[in-house]
Amino acid sequence: MAVTAKIADIAGHLPSQILSNEQLAALYPAWSAEKILDKTGIRQRHVAAPGETAGDLALGAAQKLFAQGRIARDDVDFVILCTQAPDYILPTTACVLAHRLGIRVDAGALDVNLGCSGFVYGLSLAKGLIETGAARCVLLLTADTYSKYIHPLDKSVRTLFGDGAAATAIVASDDPTPAIGPFVFGTDGSGAQHLIVPAGGFRQPHDESSAVETRDDSDNVRTAEHLYMNGAEVMAFTLREVPRTMKSLLEKSGATADSIDFFVLHQANRFMLEALRKKLHVPADRLPICMQDVGNTVSSTIPLALESMRRDGLLASPKRLMLIGFGVGLSWAGCLLTT
């Protein structure tokens, strides 16, 4: 009998250490704590401790998911970890995590290297595995520690990004109507240099030159080993591709914008989400901004937003959502999700 994939449960996990706007304002003379909140919509971010990895954060999220009781660890027959800060160059962090979590050894496991679009891509892979009968319970872990890539004196990214993880269980269901999909994807590698850690891979290995600090026109300090974001290019890309993705998804699904209860977009920062909201002509109460206490957690922003919406009772009755992730790659993806 044909099965469809659905999300059974979500759990988020954040490192305990907090980086507040007050701490940041003390480092950046031009910006007050209020200005940071006003511009970014972020009051604080959680930051991994030295030695605390994305794998550790993913472990915490999965343990919380199992503790919630809807999914047992023995149900899991496939683990997907989306991260850009793996524990090792090799082996695959998902393999290590599957063992640490006590997942069955007859389960599959793989890593996906994507950023802000990663959760939606992960859902598409999980749906594919389940609806082809290859798996029945996929544990999709999203976890990142961008803080480890950020120079302390680069306010362009340090104000925005927070570390965090989420665990999402996608399971087989007998419901003939698919709860997840359709999907729309997009990739534009010509914009790779706009959001990048240039050094540390094999294209530009770490050496003396990659450790040289430079100061940009906005007084931000970084080296080639740190995260660089060209905010103007990323904003232009987002304003170009997210509306197109929304339009394609509506065409592909035959749905109207009015039939979508919530547009859950990658929680990049408040000014970007508000610019998108205006451009998409979506009222504020249908485009949640759930990042005030966590910042931009990369591939975990959408599941953390879903968890927060569920906590606030917004998903108490069945809802039709549009999810859109967009960012580093450049990469983007959208899908519909019925809760």
Place this chain on the structure above:
Amino acid sequence: MNTFYEGLAEILEVDASKLSPEFSFADANADWDSLAIVSTIALADDSFNVMLDGKALAACEKVADIEALIDAARHRNA
């Protein structure tokens, strides 16, 4: 240009009545930094449906320079 000036005043953190084409960011000690540039890209897209280039914006010294970029972009769109 009114809503554009209001938006720009908010971005530059100055009173909207002080803005004119000759308003110079350096003279007013206004922060024309990467965040202001990103916000201006969103504002111009919302107000005039044009996409401005970040590098060209970074080179702007006064409001008239931004307006010239917007005019050029509108001609390209037309």
